[in-house]
Amino acid sequence: MSNKAARIGLTGVVLATAFGVLLYSSLGESLQYYKYVDEVMAEPAAWHGKNLQVHGTVVPDSIGRKDNSLEWRFDIQRNGKVLRAYYNGIVPDTFKADSEVVLTGTLDDKGFHATEMTAKCPSKYDAAPVNPGSRPSGGA
């Protein structure tokens, strides 16, 4: 009986370790830091070259697009800190001035080069803020 328990225990330990190691090693490559604009801009150089998701709001009148292309340039900000962002591709419907976006990509001296853009999409579960101008609600 104890022999059996030991076998089960050993199998469990081996499996758990194997999964743990696999999980940890695969995690390393796909890890992304999730930061708000002001956190990144506090020390931009520290973030150069890292996989990064940046969360902020689009600065009004900063959105520009190269003619006849899908190359976008805009600023995102939070708490007064502003970050210049570049994105090539189709933007979501909800991408506009003052909308909340999460950009995935990397940072360098010129700004943030996004490979992916998600705009907070509206949900049934969160209605329009009751007082416009208050803290942008954490979800949408």
Place this chain on the structure above:
Amino acid sequence: MASLGYYLLLAAFVVCAYAAAISVAGARRRSRALIESGIGAFYLLAAIMAVASAVIVYSFVVGDYSIRYVQRYSDSVQPMFYKLTSYWGGLDGSIMFWVSLLSFFGSAAIYVNRERHRELIPYVVTVISVVEMFFLFLMIVHNNPFQTYLTESPTDGTGLNPLLQNFYMAIHPPTMYLGFVGLTIPYAFGMAALITGYLDDSWLRAVRRWTMISWLFLSIGLGLGMIWAYEELGWGGYWMWDPVENAGLLPWFTATAFLHSVMVQERRGMLRVWNVALVITTFFLTIFGTFMTRSGVVQSVHAFGDDPELARLFTIFMVATVVVSFGFVIYRLPLLRARNELDSWLSREAAFLVNNWILLFSAFFVLFATMFPTLSEAVRGERLTVGPPFFNQWMLPIGLTLLLLTGIGPLLAWRKSTVQNLRDSFLIPVTLGVVTAVAVALLGVRVWTSGICFALSAFVVGTIGQEFWRGARVRQRATGTDVFTALVGLVARNKRRYGGYVVHLGMVLIFFGFAGEGFKQKEEAQLKPGQQVKVGSFVVRHDALSITDDGQKQMITAHVTVLRDGKPFAEMYPAKWIFRKHEESPTTEVAINRGFAQDVYLVLATFDAATQTASIAVDINPLVNWVWMGFGLLALGIGIALLPDAVFSFATAPLPANAATTALIFLAVVLSQGVALAQDTIPAIFRSPLERQVAGEIMCNCGGCRLSVSDCGMMNCHGKSGQMGKIQQYIAEGKDHDAILATFVREHGGYDVLMQPPNRGFNRVAWLLPYVVAVVALLGVAFTARRWSRHEAAAPDAAPIDRELDARLEDELRNLD
């Protein structure tokens, strides 16, 4: 009205508390009267919740905007259909909807089982009541849907977001809730068994059906959510491992595991602790999923807003659930000892065990990756996230392994498979799989994961086909009938097993569709009129951009011609709609050309009206439709498993007199449903036959009725009157029937404005299907009638050719269902 609603909720809470307390008292004193009183109180709860639901629906319908919830989720121009569905549109209402559904489900479960499981029922009432009390408490102290404006109330509502005014979005949440709520019933029975100590397998029998029903709703809910994302959000896919999606997937994994392991306990008396633990875990995950999506713990593109107070309440409830539930499991461990041990790893129970571990690991992994940002913030003080590629990297091999097991499991015998067994049963399926693998390799499929998936799919289909065929042959020999009747009889004798195989077949189709993802092609291009872009074997040409206005919204439509190998393939109209009330967020109207081989999926991303330039995203999505078909087959399989015995009596029971006649009449009625349907239309006045014809072919755009313009019965329907006006206008312009329909399709930007798709291409399937079904049914009727009218032939000596297989089948057919 608002105060009436609130008092009803208070009353519901009191009744719930009474039901919980009196049931415990009744069970302890063994007083029939007290127990009956508890059951009665629970029925009363259902009645109260029905009335409260009626109150809130009534408030939406009449537009009582003094109630905050009504004001925030509807407005006066909203179509009636979406006014009704706004009930579960917001957080507060969705909790109330949850409570109502659970009270109805619970009442039904208690009613059905009150005699059969008399010793469990009082505690079942208690457990469900306590869960209900938690959600009622939430509503009363924190999320009261009947809260009113204290001072002046607004005169109109803010309206539901246009993205969510979509047919699938209206029916997807209630389907998910039905699945979630239904999983409370197995938990309640499991807990009742633990509390009372009646831990024989009878509680399993009580919950089997409920788990299947909930699992069905959960699966359909997930499928509908995928279709909604695919058709409405316009990013070309259907699943992106968003926390909200994952929340629905977690209990699905554990419920699937339970549906398999429950068979091991029934057959072999093993895995008893495991099954109780799975039921508890599944229930916990439904609550946890709700918590995750409602409280702002997890960041998501469509998270639901921060609510620390809600998070705190949920945490207390979840901790209490885990401690109490598993406390009882530990307390009852001596009673849960397994009656048997695993004989061999080459047995079906071992296959089930491995399947369970993998499913449970999937749930654990998805939970871990979903919660990873929150975990890392708690541990490292820094928010780290993992994206969809991480999920895919892990779930791909896991999914393929599960698919492999789906093929292996049914081929193994219970207890221990002999070498002879293995050779007999694996030969055909493995050959099929290998042949497919070789064919796939020779055809030069470049995505090896998809290639493996195709081969495994063939293997599983081989397994299932062989099971049906061998079973039917054995039964045919034993009963001396024809193969068709033997097959029906086989399914009837063992609905759960063969229904399960149909579900497996559905899963194979779904995986087949997933495998198509590997061949996805994607292109984005900025096109002036006349310019084109090549994607795979398709060429997409932008012809023109049109801007129209229907009063409610501005519609910018790109007119696109798709060519394949130089030949015209389809005309498509991707569009952007800008609603008057929501000008800041235009909606994307995707154009999809569906096919068995692939979908051509076009999105109008941006446009420049001055130069007629459009940037168009083109997705070629191979095999996507197989996923939806798989979900359909899955529902059919569960349906078979859940059918009452009586349905199959014609094939199993000795034939009563006149049965054939009755069956013929019944089938005739079923087949002629068109006649019955034609009678409930509301007469409308048409000026010409053409007008009547066109109105019958255009779908009313009021948003929810899905009826034709001539059939939409809504009073003063704005969609209807506008469309009738257009039809009359076009007739006045001298357009003929086809031209009018073409104009509607162009203006609307898609064929979904028509009641029936035009008769060409893939659309022919939709046309053909009813006729195919009718022909098959007629053949079936003729066949059955002929057989039954024959004199009972003397049954041939049932000399089994394959004694071992016969023995195995009979052994398995016994008492399984």
